[in-house]
Amino acid sequence: MKFSRRDFIKACAVSTALVSAGCSSGRQPVQSKPIDPTKTEADKWVKSVCRYCGTGCGVMIGVKNGKVVAVKGDPDNPVNKGLLCAKGYYLPQIMTAKDRITKPLIKKDGKFVEASWDEAMELITQRFKESLDQYGPASVGFYGSGQTSVDETYVANKLWKGCFGSNNVEGNPRLCMASAVAGYMTTFGADEPMGTYDDFEHCDVFFIIGSNTAEAHPVLFSRIVDHKRKNPGTKIIIADPRRHRSHEIADSAIPFIAGTDLAILGAMAYVIIEEGFTDEEFIKNHVCFSDGANPITWEDYKQHIKESYTPEFASAKSSIPVQEIRKLARDFAEPGKNTMTLWCMGINQRVAGVFANNMIHNLHLITGKICKPGSTTFSLTGQPSACGSVREVGGLSHLLPGHRLVANAAHREQIAKIWGTDPAKMAPAPGWHTMELFRRTVTGDLKCLWVMCTNPAHSLPNATFYHPGLEQTFLVVSETYHPTLTSKYADVVLPAALWCEKEGVYGNTERRTQHMAKAIEPPGEARPDVDALIDFAHRMGYGEVFPYKSFEDVWNEYLKCTTGTDMELASYAALKEAHGIRWPVKDHIGTEGTGMRFVAPDDPYVKEGVDFYARPNHRAQVFARPYTEPAEMPDKEYPFCLTTGRVLEHWHTDTMTGKCPAIMKAVPTSFAEFNSKDATQLGIKEGDIVRLVSRRGTVELPVKIERPGIPRRGLIFATWFEAERLVNAVTTDAVDAASKEPEFKICAVRVEKV
Amino acid sequence: MTQERKKSIITILILLLFSSLIVSACSSGPPVPQGEISETDLKLIDIDGFPPEVPHELEGRGDCLVCHRDGEIGGVPKTPHPEFTTCRQCHVLTDALN
Numbered sequence: 001m002k003f004s005r006r007d008f009i010k011a012c013a014v015s016t017a018l019v020s021a022g023c024s025s026g027r028q029p030v031q032s033k034p035i036d037p038t039k040t041e042a043d044k045w046v047k048s049v050c051r052y053c054g055t056g057c058g059v060m061i062g063v064k065n066g067k068v069v070a071v072k073g074d075p076d077n078p079v080n081k082g083l084l085c086a087k088g089y090y091l092p093q094i095m096t097a098k099d100r101i102t103k104p105l106i107k108k109d110g111k112f113v114e115a116s117w118d119e120a121m122e123l124i125t126q127r128f129k130e131s132l133d134q135y136g137p138a139s140v141g142f143y144g145s146g147q148t149s150v151d152e153t154y155v156a157n158k159l160w161k162g163c164f165g166s167n168n169v170e171g172n173p174r175l176c177m178a179s180a181v182a183g184y185m186t187t188f189g190a191d192e193p194m195g196t197y198d199d200f201e202h203c204d205v206f207f208i209i210g211s212n213t214a215e216a217h218p219v220l221f222s223r224i225v226d227h228k229r230k231n232p233g234t235k236i237i238i239a240d241p242r243r244h245r246s247h248e249i250a251d252s253a254i255p256f257i258a259g260t261d262l263a264i265l266g267a268m269a270y271v272i273i274e275e276g277f278t279d280e281e282f283i284k285n286h287v288c289f290s291d292g293a294n295p296i297t298w299e300d301y302k303q304h305i306k307e308s309y310t311p312e313f314a315s316a317k318s319s320i321p322v323q324e325i326r327k328l329a330r331d332f333a334e335p336g337k338n339t340m341t342l343w344c345m346g347i348n349q350r351v352a353g354v355f356a357n358n359m360i361h362n363l364h365l366i367t368g369k370i371c372k373p374g375s376t377t378f379s380l381t382g383q384p385s386a387c388g389s390v391r392e393v394g395g396l397s398h399l400l401p402g403h404r405l406v407a408n409a410a411h412r413e414q415i416a417k418i419w420g421t422d423p424a425k426m427a428p429a430p431g432w433h434t435m436e437l438f439r440r441t442v443t444g445d446l447k448c449l450w451v452m453c454t455n456p457a458h459s460l461p462n463a464t465f466y467h468p469g470l471e472q473t474f475l476v477v478s479e480t481y482h483p484t485l486t487s488k489y490a491d492v493v494l495p496a497a498l499w500c501e502k503e504g505v506y507g508n509t510e511r512r513t514q515h516m517a518k519a520i521e522p523p524g525e526a527r528p529d530v531d532a533l534i535d536f537a538h539r540m541g542y543g544e545v546f547p548y549k550s551f552e553d554v555w556n557e558y559l560k561c562t563t564g565t566d567m568e569l570a571s572y573a574a575l576k577e578a579h580g581i582r583w584p585v586k587d588h589i590g591t592e593g594t595g596m597r598f599v600a601p602d603d604p605y606v607k608e609g610v611d612f613y614a615r616p617n618h619r620a621q622v623f624a625r626p627y628t629e630p631a632e633m634p635d636k637e638y639p640f641c642l643t644t645g646r647v648l649e650h651w652h653t654d655t656m657t658g659k660c661p662a663i664m665k666a667v668p669t670s671f672a673e674f675n676s677k678d679a680t681q682l683g684i685k686e687g688d689i690v691r692l693v694s695r696r697g698t699v700e701l702p703v704k705i706e707r708p709g710i711p712r713r714g715l716i717f718a719t720w721f722e723a724e725r726l727v728n729a730v731t732t733d734a735v736d737a738a739s740k741e742p743e744f745k746i747c748a749v750r751v752e753k754v
Numbered sequence: 755m756t757q758e759r760k761k762s763i764i765t766i767l768i769l770l771l772f773s774s775l776i777v778s779a780c781s782s783g784p785p786v787p788q789g790e791i792s793e794t795d796l797k798l799i800d801i802d803g804f805p806p807e808v809p810h811e812l813e814g815r816g817d818c819l820v821c822h823r824d825g826e827i828g829g830v831p832k833t834p835h836p837e838f839t840t841c842r843q844c845h846v847l848t849d850a851l852n
């Protein structure tokens with residue numbers, strides 16, 4: 001007989017339960033390791049922010065002999081109060097990786113050769129000038145990132161939109177946040193969550209949909225875990241077609257058929273209305289209704305829900321029993337309880353992403369579970385500064401700084417004045433959104449593209465389709481590492497300073513703007529991206545409107561773009577001192593910032609009670625949205641649904657996490673995770689290699705069966721961080737009609753044994 | 755003896771071992787509130803280098819604290835911060851996913 005470790009653990013688990021039951025307060029006092037200052041070998045500790053996710057954990061960077069030797073959680077940062085996740089702790093290892101580039105590279109006869117900065121910048125200048133002269137402003141594009149510092153996108157935006165007259169400025173937040181932006185814009189008239197992380201500690205019911213918080217936002221998850229431990233009555237409901245690590249603390253799970261979540265959200269509204277959970281007072285004072293084109297009444301909206309979203313309909317679509325849908329709605333709407341919805345890419349990366357966002361907001365608005373501590377609608381952001389450096393700076397083709405719009409003449413006028421540029425030079429129509437921008441590389445309409453701090457050849461959906469486009473475009477890639485899938489196609493690669501090798505500012509998910517001090521020098525000839533952009537602006541003949549000598553100069557100009565808007569930011573001095581400040585910061589004064597938006601006394605723009613002041617009628621809009629399915633559902637030929645996502649250890653295209661040996665040992669390759677019944681039916685087992693085939697492409701992946709998560713039957717989950725196993729060759733580039741965000745989360749595949 | 759029976763006996767032995775722990779744990783030390791993480795505790799987490807890796811497979815051992823809370827079983831390392839329960843947030847596996 002073998003008494004396996006599994007049996008042993010089962011026995012232990014029972015015993016532990018007994019220990020706790022028998023003697024619940026008998027544990028020895030916590031013996032935390034005391035700080036021994038003599039053991040901490042760093043010469044200095046520098047306050048900064050984690051380089052990875054949108055949580056925006058504060059870190060202290062230990063520096064010795066000009067090298068990063070340690071990273072610790074900043075105990076004074078209210079975001080993480082000293083905690084980090086594994087990615088944060090391993091940050092020192094990304095700094096010294098062997099494939100860091102330290103000199104500019106120019107491709108000559110298909111080979112990269114080292115060049116001087118002057119030579120590289122002259123070549124870029126010449127090619128951009130030729131393109132602008134011959135083909136006009138639309139022929140030059142910029143593709144940035146939610147990982148750039150605020151100043152970098154700000155300068156690029158000004159140069160392209162203000163000086164070149166090209167609105168073809170995009171960034172990877174289009175791939176992850178655009179639907180959330182459009183959701184907040186349409187419902188509340190202003191982008192970004194009104195709540196904050198503080199709401200976690202006041203929340204009674206967490207409704208988590210389309211987010212594996214435990215792995216994508218680990219420190220936020222541990223705040224939820226901690227809150228639930230202190231308040232055992234806290235309910236956690238997870239709606240997701242895949243059982244994942246976040247379910248460890250779930251009270252109930254709603255494993256709907258992937259792609260049918262709009263039916264669930266609609267049916268929740270149905271039950272809320274039918275069973276009388278609505279907050280008529282709140283609706284009367286703060287809500288209006290729309291069918292997407294025209295105003296409608298509360299009665300019209302109720303009629304729409306009644307006709308389109310019966311629980312029976314939702315049950316038939318989603319496979320969730322009617323009673324469970326009703327229970328979900330009751331849990332969500334329970335009177336006297338505070339409810340928060342958290343969501344992430346499962347909702348946003350969808351052709352109905354904006355509808356889904358609106359429908360989440362609807363639930364909070366009709367129940368009045370909003371604008372109270374612990375009651376709010378909170379979209380989780382993937383990147384450290386998608387909010388700060390792209391949404392707020394206006395680094396997308398339709399935006400201008402300070403939540404302004406390209407298409408609004410007054411907005412163009414205001415920004416041109418601050419920029420010192422000619423408003424007539426600015427194009428009045430939005431530029432190409434991300435997928436269109438890359439399509440135009442394939443058609444040849446886009447001649448020159450500068451890609452900064454991101455890896456689109458790996459991260460775009462249907463990626464291989466766009467590779468020939470990248471090959472033929474004059475491509476500048478500002479990168480820290482080389483080669484990446486994208487830098488391979490570059491004509492010029494510029495060596496970029498990384499993270500704490502430069503000064504910068506990030507803005508996280510909860511509107512918190514955080515300063516990052518420079519801690520060490522970049523290696524070799526690597527420079528901050530902003531230096532390269534300012535140098536480029538001077539060479540292109542726009543030097544006089546780019547007179548900046550320091551980060552502070554850029555910040556002060558950007559600050560003017562936010563004056564008098566709904567997102568006034570903090571002053572440079574205040575940011576340097578504080579551990580992050582949440583906007584709006586009225587008149588840029590102080591370090592306090594704003595907790596809850598749209599609510600007095602937190603929000604300095606609200607006199608009394610709740611005021612959705614960003615909407616012309618001061619009311620949030622509830623939208624009647626039709627049930628919409630994904631662009632591609634499984635069928636006979638492609639019978640499985642593929643969804644992609646993260647593991648805790650890796651981040652995006654693993655250009656950084658792939659440099660950390662411990663992480664690579666833990667999760668060395670991407671994988672495809674199957675439900676055991678599907679695996680049996682397919683005749684595949686753990687460790688086999690399978691080929692996933694979609695209408696667009698194929699990828700071969702090692703099989704895992706029901707680990708680390710459990711996808712429901714018919715669903716395959718795959719990680720996508722590995723360049724050699726390019727899962728994005730398979731995903732679909734169908735986009736949401738309004739947000740233009742692609743539907744990474746759902747496509748149809750078949751499985752072939754290899 | 756059937757395999758199942760042998761397993762049950764070992765299980766019972768382990769349970770007995772734990773019962774003795776209950777007694778000793780209950781009789782020593784002042785009672786401490788469960789699950790509180792104070793600001794000072796957080797400040798005391800001092801990471802020199804990286805959080806230790808998990809050098810063994812999990813095999814269904816989702817709850818690390820079963821063994822590592824007290825460290826009594828087989829001399830496994832005792833966590834200095836049992837109040838944190840999302841262990842794999844910081845401690846990565848060396849090979850469990852392979």
Ligand code: SF4
Binds near residue numbers: 050051055217219
């Ligand atoms: S939770 Fe996010 S921000 Fe915090 S340490 Fe982990 S990756 Fe960094």
